[in-house]
Structure formats: structure tokens, C-alpha cells
Amino acid sequence: MTLSPQSLPSLETSPIPGLVVVRLDRRDDSRGFFKENWQREKMLAIGLPDFGPVQNNVSFNADRGVTRGIHTEPWDKFVSLATGRIFGAWVDMREGDSFGATFTLEMDTSVAVFVPRGVGNSYQVLEDATAYTYLVNAHWRPGIAYPALALDDSTVAIDWPIPLGEAIISEKDQNNPGLDPSTAIPAKKT
């Protein structure tokens, strides 16, 4: 807990270019906590892009073991928790040297991650009643198709804390293909 009024969140890089970890200034008190989960000016000050969120999603997970992903939607994400704890896992799906690079991180409510588009996003829930909340900078459309990667892909080999055989996974996420360089996402045109 940091009480200094000027304290900025701190930023850490990762092996995936553009994917950064943000340590938030969570303020605990007798009621619970308060946090600025995302604050445009401060995020710019520490070096995040001005990504322009247009949608805030919440995925609530009743049970430990729920595992969602690995989804590579065509937008940037700022992911965080309102309560609970997860194991986050990311895979670079963009063509180039870092294709297939992975990053994993245990997250509680004091951490957020900026996930650039082209990076596959997933998480496993470590505590019952975990609420995952995130901001994205493009609108989802019904029926939109986006690349997804099998949670048990043997090349990226994510070391899930809870074996996938015991995990709670949507039907859709049980049918995603393995890593295939021929489907790498082209670099964004400017």
C-alpha cells in the first residue's frame, strides 16, 4: 500500500514486445480497498500507449479452475481484477522474431497487464469468485471470428497451475487449433 499522493503505478516489460505489467497503487483500509484501475494520464506518464478504450468487459468466474483462452482478438486489452486471483498466460501470435513467445504472471487486484493486439490472452482462475475486468479499444461484434490457440498446445506448453484435465473450459475453447506459423498475424499497417 502506497499512501504518497503523487505515486504513479510502476511498469515492467516482458519477453513479449509491447506487453507490459502495471503495478497499481491499491489503497487498503477498513472497508476493503480503493484503486484507480486505469487512469489515462498516469498510464501515459508511465509509458502506456493512449489506446482509447471503448468497451469495458467483466468475466466473472464462480470457481477456481475456470480457464479461458487463448484468444487473439483484433484489439488491445488492459486486463485486471476487481477481486480474486488468476494465473495469466500470453502468447505472441504476430509474425516475426517473437512469434510463439510466452509470458505468464500470477495476478491479484494490485496488478494489471496491457496486452497489445496480436497477442493471445488467457487466464486460469486460482480463487473462487474471481472477477476479471478489462478495457478494449474496438467493439466486439456478434459472430466475429478471431484466432484462438489450444490451451494445451505442446509447443508453447503453458505450465498451468491447475491441470487442464481438472479445469472448467467452454466448449468453444476445447476445440482451438495448435500453434501454426502460417497463421501468424501480419504486422499492423500504418
Place this chain on the structure above:
Amino acid sequence: MTLSPQSLPSLETSPIPGLVVVRLDRRDDSRGFFKENWQREKMLAIGLPDFGPVQNNVSFNADRGVTRGIHTEPWDKFVSLATGRIFGAWVDMREGDSFGATFTLEMDTSVAVFVPRGVGNSYQVLEDATAYTYLVNAHWRPGIAYPALALDDSTVAIDWPIPLGEAIISEKDQNNPGLDPSTAIPAKKT
């Protein structure tokens, strides 16, 4: 639960001008739920203003009975829950005919409320481990002073489900003044 892909959230007005209730399209499944908590295009389509959020805050409440407010910060708010249940209470603090008007609503994760600036915001937590998450369109600054109203003001007389004597309230919120028309917030200049 609505599964129609085109379904928009629905909007209800309230006795406080500009304060509207949004019923969200929460999608429950075996994992928990997913919801678009705020989605710019859809919110505009149902008539919300294009309020331009720059900050996303989370206040987590460990225990039933936590009561926060009544705060009239100089910005609009889009308030919602990531998990849990609250009793929300609002008081119009703007000068004019509706000064002192109140509105209350029990909220779960399927409801959100747009609170225009000039309206005092407060809530009482009805379930342990309730995570309140909201968007605002101006940045908080350390030391900022804003009008606050006593939770037990006898004129507005909010009918709290949990008696305030049993509530968990910050020291700051135990020292707010009562309703005073001479401190009404002037209409916003254009």
C-alpha cells in the same frame, strides 16, 4: 439472460434528471458470466451521453454494511458491480427544481447507473466481497475538495437497508454536512 446477438441494454429514467438505469445483457454460463459492462456504441444507441471516460476505479468491500458517500465529485460516473450486491442512493445537488431529489436502487451485476455530475453518489454493501467498478470522465487529483452530504441527513432521509449505526463508514464520511440549498451546485456553463 438474453442470447439474442443483437440485444441492446435497456434504459430507464429516474426522478433525477439525467440519471438513468441501464439493464445489461449479462450472459451466464457454467464458468460464471460475461458482460459488456460498458460499450460506447450501444450506450449511445440507447441514449446515454458520449461521456468520454478517462479513469476506471474499483472500490472493493470486504463486508456487508460498508457504506460510502454521499459524494458529489465534479465529473460524470458510470457505476456498476463486478460481483456482489448493493443498495445505491443518489441525491440531486444541482440548483433548480430537482435540488434534493433522491433515487435509490438495489443493484446486482446485471445493472449499471449513469450518474451525471452534480448528483451525489453513495452505496451500501448488501453482500460480503462486493466489487464496485466505475468509469469517470475527469481525473481525480490528490487533495481535491468536493461537496459531500451526510449519509444520515434528515431532509433527504435515505432509507438504508442496514441501519447506519451498524454500518462500516470511513472517518471522512462521518463528518459531512447536511443538505444546504445555499451550497447547491450551479448549472454547468456551456
